[in-house]
Amino acid sequence: MNGGAVFGGMDAGGHEQVIYCHNPDIGLRAIVAIHDTTLGPALGGLRMWPYDDEGAALTDVLRLSRGMTYKNALAGLEHGGGKAVIIGDPAVDRTEARMRCFGRFLDTLGGRYITAEDVGMTAADMEYILQETPWVTGTHEYRGGSGDPSPFTAQGAVAGIRACLRERFGHDRIGDAGYAVQGAGHVGTELIKRLRDHDARVFVCDVDPARVQHAVDEYGCVPVDSDGLFDTGAEVFVPCALGGVINPTTLPRLRCDIVAGAANNQLSTTDEGDELDRLGIVYAPDYAINAGGVMNVSLEMQGYSAERAHAMAERIEDTMTAIFARARRDGIPTWLAADRLAEARIAERATLRSTAPGTPAGAMQVPSGRH
Ligand code: NAD
Numbered sequence: 224m225n226g227g228a229v230f231g232g233m234d235a236g237g238h239e240q241v242i243y244c245h246n247p248d249i250g251l252r253a254i255v256a257i258h259d260t261t262l263g264p265a266l267g268g269l270r271m272w273p274y275d276d277e278g279a280a281l282t283d284v285l286r287l288s289r290g291m292t293y294k295n296a297l298a299g300l301e302h303g304g305g306k307a308v309i310i311g312d313p314a315v316d317r318t319e320a321r322m323r324c325f326g327r328f329l330d331t332l333g334g335r336y337i338t339a340e341d342v343g344m345t346a347a348d349m350e351y352i353l354q355e356t357p358w359v360t361g362t363h364e365y366r367g368g369s370g371d372p373s374p375f376t377a378q379g380a381v382a383g384i385r386a387c388l389r390e391r392f393g394h395d396r397i398g399d400a401g402y403a404v405q406g407a408g409h410v411g412t413e414l415i416k417r418l419r420d421h422d423a424r425v426f427v428c429d430v431d432p433a434r435v436q437h438a439v440d441e442y443g444c445v446p447v448d449s450d451g452l453f454d455t456g457a458e459v460f461v462p463c464a465l466g467g468v469i470n471p472t473t474l475p476r477l478r479c480d481i482v483a484g485a486a487n488n489q490l491s492t493t494d495e496g497d498e499l500d501r502l503g504i505v506y507a508p509d510y511a512i513n514a515g516g517v518m519n520v521s522l523e524m525q526g527y528s529a530e531r532a533h534a535m536a537e538r539i540e541d542t543m544t545a546i547f548a549r550a551r552r553d554g555i556p557t558w559l560a561a562d563r564l565a566e567a568r569i570a571e572r573a574t575l576r577s578t579a580p581g582t583p584a585g586a587m588q589v590p591s592g593r594h
Pocket of ligand 1 (some may be wrong): 375406464466516517
């Protein structure tokens with residue numbers, strides 16, 4: 224992508240600001256994209272990935288930051304959407320110097336963008352960033368952080384599944400359905416644990432055999448391979464691994480009634496979302512059902528409370544119910560209903576901003592207890 228493509232990409236996605244961060248001595252090349260701060264300072268993760276070129280990194284950060292605007296809006300957060308990417312291989316490029324350098328660049332934004340852990344990052348990297356700026360979440364508990372978000376993501380997903388069951392079967396008894404879980408990683412395992420607490424039948428598949436074994440030994444799941452995953456007879460398909468899992472190859476194989484899991488970007492394109500709707504399969508829009516994690520980290524900026532984070536994650540059940548109601552009212556697929564609800568909240572807040580004085584969006588006080 225050439226330089227002229229930056230404004231083009233921003234125009235197409237409706238982005239507010241893109242910041243390039245470059246320190247050749249340290250070898251840091253990072254891009255921060257702030258999509259929309261109508262609801263408040265942008266919040267979204269920092270990803271490190273060995274992009275083929277900077278055009279690919281820009282495309283990714285523009286896409287991801289826009290997604291965060293929708294996710295944060297629907298989650299009811301006082302945050303807009305943003306994201307950052309560092310071009311590099313996490314296996315070798317995740318150094319203290321680079322992370323602290325990124326932290327210094329982040330500090331210059333004065334809280335317009337707040338970062339968090341994403342693909343390729345660890346809590347330890349967030350700690351390095353915290354050395355340089357308070358505008359980082361997902362640090363360890365002893366630093367006033369919220370720790371691993373996965374339990375909150377899983378809790379929110381279970382709350383969302385209850386709404387899906389009601390929509391499809393008219394009841395919300397978790398234990399009365401079977402679940403085919405793809406991916407027994409951090410969030411998958413937390414979800415499995417909660418489903419098994421209800422004595423649900425849970426099938427599990429992971430490319431890592433040790434993770435499958437753990438789910439079998441610890442929680443009594445039934446192991447299946449990636450092919451068998453579609454033939455379990457489970458009513459609920461639960462993607463908790465990679466994106467793009469609902470695609471033209473997998474769609475004809477789906478025999479489930481509900482698709483509801485924590486993975487990001489489950490639909491390879493929105494066409495698949497339309498097709499799920501046509502097939503009568505209830506689809507829980509991914510960014511709505513997996514928002515428990517971002518709800519959790521957002522509380523760090525206000526003084527963290529696990530109790531509040533749990534209560535917020537439970538609200539995902541209501542959000543999902545509202546999505547289904549909107550989809551029915553407008554005769555549209557659920558992915559589009561979620562988008563419309565998110566856009567409506569942003570539009571309402573934009574109106575509010577023009578009529579009432581208050582804290583300007585995008586500006587924030589340094590959170591207490593940090594620096
Ligand atoms: P993770 O890396 O801990 O777990 C992912 C698991 O998926 C791993 O065990 C991996 O071996 C497995 N996997 C990869 N490819 C697979 C395949 N083709 N088939 C079966 N298993 C496969 O990651 P995580 O934190 O558990 O996140 C899982 C998904 O949920 C991701 O899409 C992530 O973006 C999303 N998500 C996670 C959180 C969170 O709080 N952890 C929050 C929101 C969204």
